[in-house]
Amino acid sequence: MLKVSNLHAYYGKSHILHGVDMAVGEGEIVALLGRNGSGRSTTVKTIMGMVHGEGSIALRGEEILGRKTFDIAHRGIGYVPENRDIFPKLTVHQNLQLGEKRGNKAPRWSFDDMYRIFPRLKEREHTEAGVLSGGEQQMLTLCRTLMGDPDLIMIDEPTEGLAPKIVELVAEYLKTLKTRGVSVLLVEQKLTIALEISERCYVMGHGAIVFEGTPSDLRANAEIRKEWLEV
DSSP states (O other), X not given: XXXXXXXXXXXXXXXXXXXXXXXXXXXXXXXXXXXXXXXXXXXXXHHTTSSOEEEEEEXXXXXXXXXXXXXXXXXXXXXXXXXXXXXXXXXXXXXHHHHOOOOSSOOSOOHHHHHHHOHHHHHTTTSBGGGSOHXXXXXXXXXXXXXXXXXXXXXXXXXXXXXXXXXHHHHHHHHHHHHTTOEEEEEESOHHHHXXXXXXXXXXXTTEEEEEEOHHHHHHOHXXXXXXXXO
């Protein structure tokens, strides 16, 4: 599905990513782990065309590095940013409408799907998004991205600052994506949820991949966890 090869990225003269190699398969959930400042968010932003990069980013074998963000989105990549970019003056339903992708094929996801995954959004359907709680706004952002019917969805810190019950809902959401054949690249700091739902994981440190393996491999590697993940 997605193959990143020798990816370098820069903010001005600052060299942030140093030859990142990673891949996400069809219908696979992959976790991208690491401490703050390790380069995880820069990686997904570079894939999305929001940060200048050098190297190769291929989506189903087609090079997308250097394309505009809207073009990358139209090709089937959805992105849920860490800062929950909702439209505060629009209702929940209107926010979801803005995420809809118009095309020839029937979309995989409907409004009913969104309200079934997160019943709380149905209750708040006609409420302005700006007055929602942080957890509700996160639900809305996740669902709005899905309304664009992506084949791959990249999610940056979806559980940050959320209550444990909402974290459980987000985990169920991610599992639902997998059952519908959607690939997921999950950027997370919380090891518990990442290791529970992902099939493979990468660990980043100083802008490079320092570990690749299964959740079981990472659980067994105390040295990597201590050096690159634990606070």
